[in-house]
Amino acid sequence: MSEPLQLDQVSISLPARLLIPALSVRVMPGEVLTLMGPSGSGKSTLLSFLGGTLPGGFRAAGRVWIGRREVSALPAERRQIGILFQDDLLFPHLTVGENLAFGLSTAVRGRAARAARISAALEEAGLAGLAPRDPATLSGGQRSRVALLRLLLAEPRVLLLDEPFNKLDAALREDFRRFVFAHAAAAGVPVLMVTHDVADAAAARGRVLTLGQSADGSARIETADGGLCDAHRTEESPGRVDAVVVVDRRQ
Amino acid sequence: MRAPMLTTTAPSSSPRMRPTFWLRQAPRITMLLFLVPIVAGLAGTVLPAFGWLPALGGRELTFAPWLRLAEEPGVRWAIGLTLATGWTATIISVLLVLGLCARWHGRKPGRIGRAVFAPILAAPHAAMAIGVGFLIAPSGWLVRWVSPWLTGWHQPPDLATVQDPYGLALTLGLLVKEVPYLLLMTLTALGQLPVARQLEAAAALGYGRTAAWLKIILPQLYPQIRLPIYAVLAYALSVVDMALILGPSNPPTLSVLALRWFTAPDVRMYFPAAAAALLQLVIVLGSIAVWRTAEKIIARLGRRWIARGRRRSRLEPLAGLAAVLVSGLGLLGAGSLLVLAVWSFTARWRFPHILPSHWSAFAWREQVGTILWPLKTTLGVAVAASALAVVLVLGCLEYEQQRGPAPKSRSLWLLYVPLLVPQIAFLFGVQVLLTVSHLDGSLLAVVWSHLLFVLPYVFLSLADPWRSLDSRYARTALCLGASPGRVFLRIKLPLLLRSVLVAAAVGLAVSIDQYLPTLFAGAGRVVTLTTEAVTLASGGGRRVTGIFALLQALVPLIAYGSALGVSGRAGRRRVLAGVSA
Numbered sequence: 001m002s003e004p005l006q007l008d009q010v011s012i013s014l015p016a017r018l019l020i021p022a023l024s025v026r027v028m029p030g031e032v033l034t035l036m037g038p039s040g041s042g043k044s045t046l047l048s049f050l051g052g053t054l055p056g057g058f059r060a061a062g063r064v065w066i067g068r069r070e071v072s073a074l075p076a077e078r079r080q081i082g083i084l085f086q087d088d089l090l091f092p093h094l095t096v097g098e099n100l101a102f103g104l105s106t107a108v109r110g111r112a113a114r115a116a117r118i119s120a121a122l123e124e125a126g127l128a129g130l131a132p133r134d135p136a137t138l139s140g141g142q143r144s145r146v147a148l149l150r151l152l153l154a155e156p157r158v159l160l161l162d163e164p165f166n167k168l169d170a171a172l173r174e175d176f177r178r179f180v181f182a183h184a185a186a187a188g189v190p191v192l193m194v195t196h197d198v199a200d201a202a203a204a205r206g207r208v209l210t211l212g213q214s215a216d217g218s219a220r221i222e223t224a225d226g227g228l229c230d231a232h233r234t235e236e237s238p239g240r241v242d243a244v245v246v247v248d249r250r251q
Numbered sequence: 252m253r254a255p256m257l258t259t260t261a262p263s264s265s266p267r268m269r270p271t272f273w274l275r276q277a278p279r280i281t282m283l284l285f286l287v288p289i290v291a292g293l294a295g296t297v298l299p300a301f302g303w304l305p306a307l308g309g310r311e312l313t314f315a316p317w318l319r320l321a322e323e324p325g326v327r328w329a330i331g332l333t334l335a336t337g338w339t340a341t342i343i344s345v346l347l348v349l350g351l352c353a354r355w356h357g358r359k360p361g362r363i364g365r366a367v368f369a370p371i372l373a374a375p376h377a378a379m380a381i382g383v384g385f386l387i388a389p390s391g392w393l394v395r396w397v398s399p400w401l402t403g404w405h406q407p408p409d410l411a412t413v414q415d416p417y418g419l420a421l422t423l424g425l426l427v428k429e430v431p432y433l434l435l436m437t438l439t440a441l442g443q444l445p446v447a448r449q450l451e452a453a454a455a456l457g458y459g460r461t462a463a464w465l466k467i468i469l470p471q472l473y474p475q476i477r478l479p480i481y482a483v484l485a486y487a488l489s490v491v492d493m494a495l496i497l498g499p500s501n502p503p504t505l506s507v508l509a510l511r512w513f514t515a516p517d518v519r520m521y522f523p524a525a526a527a528a529l530l531q532l533v534i535v536l537g538s539i540a541v542w543r544t545a546e547k548i549i550a551r552l553g554r555r556w557i558a559r560g561r562r563r564s565r566l567e568p569l570a571g572l573a574a575v576l577v578s579g580l581g582l583l584g585a586g587s588l589l590v591l592a593v594w595s596f597t598a599r600w601r602f603p604h605i606l607p608s609h610w611s612a613f614a615w616r617e618q619v620g621t622i623l624w625p626l627k628t629t630l631g632v633a634v635a636a637s638a639l640a641v642v643l644v645l646g647c648l649e650y651e652q653q654r655g656p657a658p659k660s661r662s663l664w665l666l667y668v669p670l671l672v673p674q675i676a677f678l679f680g681v682q683v684l685l686t687v688s689h690l691d692g693s694l695l696a697v698v699w700s701h702l703l704f705v706l707p708y709v710f711l712s713l714a715d716p717w718r719s720l721d722s723r724y725a726r727t728a729l730c731l732g733a734s735p736g737r738v739f740l741r742i743k744l745p746l747l748l749r750s751v752l753v754a755a756a757v758g759l760a761v762s763i764d765q766y767l768p769t770l771f772a773g774a775g776r777v778v779t780l781t782t783e784a785v786t787l788a789s790g791g792g793r794r795v796t797g798i799f800a801l802l803q804a805l806v807p808l809i810a811y812g813s814a815l816g817v818s819g820r821a822g823r824r825r826v827l828a829g830v831s832a
Contacts, residue, residue, distance in 0.1 A: 053451045053454060075454075076451075076455070077457050077460075077463075078457070081455065085451075085452065089452040092471065098554060098557060102453075102466065102467075102557055102558070103456045104560050106559070106562065114560070150456065151456065154455075156455075
């Protein structure tokens with residue numbers, strides 16, 4: 001049963017700089033929320049925080065919920081939040097099939113059943129028969145698809161996309177985008193994507209948040225179409241953006 | 252001390268040219284100096300093992316030496332002891348290192364551990380064995396720490412904690428030395444893998460750290476540390492100096508038995524000694540083959556285990572235990588070096604006092620005369636072997652770069668030959684060869700025999716930095732009209748000074764570690780700190796033994812320190828010169 005992803009006053013900062021102001025947003029199952037911003041604006045850092053792998057040196061506050069379960073206190077591996085990275089990160093010592101088996105949830109038991117599930121997934125993705133192959137022998141597009149399949153077979157409750165189309169060339173990018181959004185929709189989980197490509201955001205057909213820096217150096221969040229910024233500074237803590245309420249203004 | 256392993260960075264594409272005559276000879280001379288003694292030495296062991304040694308009247312091939320070996324009382328125990336200590340030490344070392352890395356690699360305590368293990372790595376095996384003996388003996392430091400308040404002992408207990416018949420002390424001594432070595436190799440190999448990102452990807456699929464490490468990192472790491480593991484296995488199975496100091500004496504391990512017969516007054520014992528040495532070789536090669544088979548089986552089972560997709564590992568607490576045990580070994584190693592120093596300055600130290608009641612430098616003053624000569628010999632041999640090795644290795648690497656890259660997976664195995672073949676199995680043959688050419692007992696022979704072990708380590712520690720130097724520096728200099736020789740001297744050498752000096756220090760440490768080659772090639776007449784320390788360990792007083800072992804451990808450490816210090820100063824000077832220019 002899919003449940004929404006809820007960020008509650010999530011803020012991330014470096015000692016010298018605020019990256020993400022207190023951000024509160026809800027992503028519904030089946031929805032794709034796009035977070036845009038220039039490199040260094042902290043959008044990938046936010047995904048690391050949500051995934052539970054925030055590197056040392058960052059300070060983060062706020063809570064993350066999936067439905068009624070708070071996950072921000074859990075270790076990365078128990079959050080059931082899947083991240084698709086720029087690189088496919090297929091494990092080079094395993095075959096394609098073994099990579100998928102590594103991802104496949106243990107709810108599928110028995111060698112035969114697991115193998116069947118994996119070849120079904122490959123076939124559905126147009127990759128039939130690739131299970132015994134070494135990932136290194138696959139094309140870039142095939143590798144990307146396998147990486148997504150591996151992630152989905154783990155049955156995540158939330159999907160995070162960390163500029164997953166960035167390293168693909170234009171033709172592949174279009175193709176893989178459709179593949180990802182189709183599969184994400186089929187999985188019916190909340191999806192949060194970060195990108196700096198406007199075309200990605202358009203293809204996602206969802207709300208868009210843009211991260212930027214205001215003139216006084218504090219972080220701001222606004223929507224791509226210009227209107228939706230409700231970040232404000234409070235009197236007590238000047239310089240700190242206190243809350244963001246994201247309102248969907250699309251027609 | 253063993254050096255960082257050769258890794259798999261491809262030689263950067265360098266401008267090709269025809270190397271000069273002398274440079275072309277470098278690889279040939281190296282191979283000749285390197286392989287001739289080993290091949291000839293093995294032949295010189297195999298033939299006498301079957302009765303053929305005309306110089307001693309053996310002119311027919313027989314199985315008599317083997318029958319003599321079989322008749323030796325306790326020979327079965329000796330073989331069992333060899334296998335038990337070697338395998339136990341290696342398996343535990345590998346498990347501890349992997350467990351530790353699974354738990355701590357990339358985290359802060361791991362980085363602290365690196366610094367703690369450096370002196371233990373640099374210390375020769377003999378010195379470490381003596382120190383471990385001083386620690387764990389019935390009257391040793393460990394017992395003193397807990398006596399009498401915990402144990403109630405006012406006299407040293409009547410226990411065989413050193414030279415015990417089961418070789419437990421020997422196994423412990425091997426662990427103290429081999430775990431830091433394997434750890435260094437493993438950390439170096441891990442530095443070449445995208446560990447953090449792969450663990451992150453695995454965590455996103457729901458895998459805990461230990462499970463992800465075992466299923467994802469270990470399979471990629473293992474091929475990189477396979478040769479170092481084999482070297483540890485071969486070493487642990489055939490070690491002589493540590494076995495003399497910590498191992499049982501009756502019956503001893505097989506290699507010590509062979510040594511005893513080789514050095515027996517009755518020269519007819521050469522034949523069974525050669526048979527024992529050959530058996531030692533078979534044991535080592537057989538063990539490596541068994542290990543390799545086990546690797547394959549585990550890899551096959553491991554693939555199925557990975558495909559089952561279980562997210563948690565039941566080995567998690569074990570990985571934590573490994574961290575505790577490795578810390579314990581680190582403390583033991585550090586304590587071993589410390590207790591050497593304490594004993595060397597002891598005037599009066601009664602059991603069960605934790606520290607001496609009276610200190611003095613008397614033993615040092617008394618020994619100055621006896622220290623000086625072995626110290627000079629040790630340094631002379633070490634400097635000569637290390638310098639020769641550095642020159643040869645630089646020649647080979649420069650030749651490789653000028654001629655263009657070549658497949659080199661084979662030559663890596665070749666380099667490992669002296670580290671995988673037990674010393675006792677070919678050093679005797681080498682000695683026969685030296686005797687025939689009237690070189691035995693000369694310093695030249697000792698330097699050459701050390702070179703066999705120094706060269707691989709110097710190569711392994713120098714090859715990677717040399718090959719990964721950005722080739723555009725050299726190309727730029729060539730474009731400016733510098734000759735290849737000038738580029739080598741004025742560009743590459745200064746840029747890689749630090750690596751060259753560290754490699755030289757590694758060579759120095761390896762040379763000082765050598766006991767058996769000194770004994771054989773020196774025909775017992777060349778006395779170094781190492782041979783003295785091993786001799787003193789059986790029967791010498793603790794103060795004098797402590798002095799020799801401590802010196803033996805200090806020399807490599809000073810060498811490393813000055814290598815890093817000199818290169819650091821040179822680097823600063825260069826920067827300063829740049830600023831003022």
